[in-house]
Amino acid sequence: MPLAIVTGANTGLGFETAVALASKGFEVLITSRSTLKGNAAVSRITDANPIAKVSMMELDLASMESINKFVSAYRANYGA
Incomplete structure (x- = not known):
């Protein structure tokens, strides 16, 4: 499953982008x-x-x- 990182994803365009990517089967990491x-x-x-x-x-x-x-947290959770 591909990973997408979406910044500013708690509202607006970032949120809608995260929704769309999740619906397409991406693992989504929102920030x-x-x-x-x-x-x-x-x-x-x-x-x-x-x-x-x-x-x-x-x-x-x-x-x-x-x-x-x-x-640092990303590397700890997802690797380099």
Whole structure:
């Protein structure tokens, strides 16, 4: 199953992109600055499509610290 990373996917275009990719069979990793909002988006996607494989990681692209944490967590969960 191919993996798609969608940034800013808790609302708007990012959310709709994540929904579309999940419906096409992609494993979707959504990112959001807010863990609460990101997890809510995951729930909305999986409620509508129970077989979708969707996860969330916190990421603020305006913060190098956040980017570095994301990269470390991504590598730990998905490999290099």
